[in-house]
Amino acid sequence: MNAATATTATPLDEGRPPRGLERFDIGHPDYVAAIDPETAFWALLRHDAWDDVLADGGLERDWRAKRHAFAREMDMLRFHLKPSAVYFNPTERCNLDCTYCYIPRAMRRTGEHMDAARLMEAMERLDAYFGRTVPEGRRPQVIFHGAEPLLNRDAMFAAIDAYGARFRFGVQTNATLLDEAAVAFLTERGCGIGLSLDAPVADVADRSRKRWNGSGVFGSTLKAMERLRGYPGFNVICTMNRENLGQLTAMVEFLHDREVPACMLNVVRCTQPGGRQSWAEDAAVARAYLAALDRSHELFRQTGRKLVVANFANILIAILAPTARRLMCDISPCGGGRSFFALAPDGSLYPCSEFIGLPAFAGGNLFTDHIEDVLASPAFATVTGRRVEDIAACAACPVRHFCGAPCPAEAHEANGGMDRTGAYCAFYKEQARYAFRLIADGVADDFLWDGWDAGTEVTFDWEA
């Protein structure tokens, strides 16, 4: 299927916008967006004032005066970053067999651990590299990821203790091995801890996340959540798939009730066959997801406590302050191989964890190659060179820099190439519309973590 027709601007039914701006219907009763797709500049215009505002020319004059600076800002964000994070897989193995995992099944079942000495050598090499590239005073990040990293717990914890002053650490885990001792170790050291859970009830959650013998892990995840209650560096990832869309609003209530500070509601990626089998069409995903966001807002208004849906918060921030975004999936080129890279247990380096399992995208090996050379390798360049301008469906899309056409691994494996969109084009457009509606209604901050704009400065502020 071709998504080109889904990404054109709304046909003009009022005055034509100035050259360089495109009209984008946000589904709001009072406002419509005018967007400069090249620079991610936007303005919301009241429907009944559209003609007068454009005829006045003041907004256009001020936008054009800043346009070059906005273009430079986007160029820096898109093409001139250096990596400052590693997604570090200390083992190929996992004790679960989740239906949609992007790591091949055989690798998860019988793969190898990185041994303790090798893991420490990897840290030493990463430390040397980041010492050359990350500015003084800023600590790079290592996120232990999987497969299930806690299967190689002793080696991983030794690295955290040895390099705690040099890196910020995080762990993404299925929580089955997150016992009292592990929680104490990680929380005492300020490590970020991410868990995975797909529904607030066992019979749905266990359909996608289960052990090799088929039994679910809902109960053990709940125990870990109780151990982590009140820890500010704790979060939960929920993978939206065809099994759990009806549970998303209840999931938000469940997480909020357990004082989870942040979560992600991620679409299941279609990189591997299992993911493709779990795919849900994006109109259904959008309906369930936006209802869950609505509920998160109601809960905030009722209790004064936020459950930040981090992937949506990032779309909002991409609109409000493009360079302040944290998640680098929704920008083109994505952050894979640019702002972070992934390390496999055999030392292979990939642009992103999503590519582990696709050997053609290994750009080299940490133990035998220079990281700088790996970053410049053809395998990495295939990903870091993927631009929305070169994707037919995105080239005319007003929100292309609030979306980024994720994910390159998915586009390549499921849709046939890097010049294709990912699997959820209409879903990303709906997220942008929803975000603009929140801005129009003056409630965007309710969806963002407190202090998100610390360290930012205003470069455009036009309200009339």
Place this chain on the structure above:
Amino acid sequence: MTRTEDVTRTPETRSPETRHRPAVIARRRTCDAEGTGLSHYVLMDRQVTR
């Protein structure tokens, strides 16, 4: 794996307070770009302690 239709449009009926709302809302902020997150992990913004 791609879809073409738009979804969940809000009906365009003008709200009663339309004329009391600003005619234009346009804002932008900037900072150094330090994003390193991917959808497999929620990045912390700052170091935390229990």
